Amino acid sequence: MGLDKKYSELKDDVLVKAAKKGDTAAFEELVSRHRDKVYARLLTIVKNEDVAIDLAQEVWIKTWQRLKQFQGDSTFATWITRIAINIGLDYLRKQKRRKIESIEEQIEESGGIERQMPIETVNPTQGLEREELRARIDRAMKQLSDEHRTVLVLHEFEGLEYKEIAKLMKCSVGTVMSRLFYARKRLAHLLAGLKREWF
Amino acid sequence: MMTLEQQLKIQAYVDGELSRAEAKKVEALIAADPEARGLYEELKFAATVLREHEPEFKMPVSQELFWNRIYEQIKQSEPEPIPVLDYLKYLVGVVFSRKNWVPVTATFIASVGIFLLKDVIKPIEDYLVVVETPSDEVGSYSFRAQSEKMFVLWIYNKENVGGEGATKVEPTNIEDEILMQ
Numbered sequence: 001m002g003l004d005k006k007y008s009e010l011k012d013d014v015l016v017k018a019a020k021k022g023d024t025a026a027f028e029e030l031v032s033r034h035r036d037k038v039y040a041r042l043l044t045i046v047k048n049e050d051v052a053i054d055l056a057q058e059v060w061i062k063t064w065q066r067l068k069q070f071q072g073d074s075t076f077a078t079w080i081t082r083i084a085i086n087i088g089l090d091y092l093r094k095q096k097r098r099k100i101e102s103i104e105e106q107i108e109e110s111g112g113i114e115r116q117m118p119i120e121t122v123n124p125t126q127g128l129e130r131e132e133l134r135a136r137i138d139r140a141m142k143q144l145s146d147e148h149r150t151v152l153v154l155h156e157f158e159g160l161e162y163k164e165i166a167k168l169m170k171c172s173v174g175t176v177m178s179r180l181f182y183a184r185k186r187l188a189h190l191l192a193g194l195k196r197e198w199f
Numbered sequence: 200m201m202t203l204e205q206q207l208k209i210q211a212y213v214d215g216e217l218s219r220a221e222a223k224k225v226e227a228l229i230a231a232d233p234e235a236r237g238l239y240e241e242l243k244f245a246a247t248v249l250r251e252h253e254p255e256f257k258m259p260v261s262q263e264l265f266w267n268r269i270y271e272q273i274k275q276s277e278p279e280p281i282p283v284l285d286y287l288k289y290l291v292g293v294v295f296s297r298k299n300w301v302p303v304t305a306t307f308i309a310s311v312g313i314f315l316l317k318d319v320i321k322p323i324e325d326y327l328v329v330v331e332t333p334s335d336e337v338g339s340y341s342f343r344a345q346s347e348k349m350f351v352l353w354i355y356n357k358e359n360v361g362g363e364g365a366t367k368v369e370p371t372n373i374e375d376e377i378l379m380q
Contacts, residue, residue, distance in 0.1 A: 024273065028266050028270075032266070035262070036257050043256050049259065053265075061272045134252050135254070141254070155214070156246060156249035157250075178207070180210065183245075184242050184245035185241070185242075187245045191245075191248065194248065
């Protein structure tokens with residue numbers, strides 16, 4: 001079969017098989033297909049465009065190096081998203097270690113800096129366009145702490161269960177539940193106007 | 200006032216993480232307690248609004264530029280080729296290529312033949328003749344056949360080569376040779 005020039009018509013698993021044999025053109029097609037998803041996931045975790053681009057590059061290089069480990073138990077998209085999440089979380093951990101004081105501890109103990117952030121208000125009489133709504137949610141998400149934002153991303157966007165999140169974030173299920181609870185409360189508070197329109 | 204445990208139970212109910220029995224208890228609590236009901240709606244809203252409106256981002260770098268960066272890194276991270284291994288691979292390729300099957304097979308058969316016949320063909324060194332010259336007057340020839348465990352030593356008077364004075368000593372075995380030396 002000629003893999004030659006019709007990579008765009010091939011399914012992910014065929015491209016992965018070819019890439020495992022060293023076909024960089026097949027791998028390039030995989031990068032082209034999934035790079036936005038990887039970048040988006042990293043951006044929601046690290047909140048910084050330049051960092052997200054650099055980390056995305058790291059994700060793809062690691063993916064190439066580990067390609068032989070991919071057995072096809074999940075889809076390629078799921079597999080690479082997990083790699084991206086792990087790299088994003090590692091980055092946050094390193095950043096946190098560099099901080100003299102842990103902002104997160106203050107948030108967990110005192111109720112949080114996030115309460116001081118501006119609240120996204122919406123005019124209930126004005127219908128929200130889908131893109132605008134997304135932009136508001138994005139702004140609200142950026143106001144959350146790293147841990148709160150990440151737990152929401154993993155639960156709501158990736159659809160992971162508590163115990164899977166606990167494993168990825170290297171914490172207990174109780175901590176995941178607690179973080180998720182406060183993250184949602186903060187988000188609901190930040191999107192208070194939207195909530196009134198919602199119900 | 201609800202406890203944190205009750206609040207987390209309501210959240211677990213929203214997320215479908217409770218058993219059926221626990222879920223029924225939470226449903227009862229939500230139905231009976233306006234505060235529980237309010238929390239349920241708040242958590243449900245936060246979960247739903249995110250799931251249904253995940254922000255979409257496009258990478259602000261062209262595919263070509265992004266791929267070039269990745270490709271360079273991939274090439275740099277690959278181990279240097281080992282010349283010896285490459286050469287061995289080349290040799291294996293040559294030996295087992297279809298066009299070479301006649302000479303390769305012939306060489307193989309010849310090798311097997313030599314191996315099988317090596318005990319039949321007597322080694323050449325068994326027939327080496329050693330010429331010894333103990334003195335100016337006396338000469339000698341020796342002959343050894345290892346496979347027969349035989350050693351023959353011929354001593355003669357150099358002045359009377361082929362004459363009556365020649366002395367013949369034969370045969371002796373290999374142990375005798377050692378003793379004689």
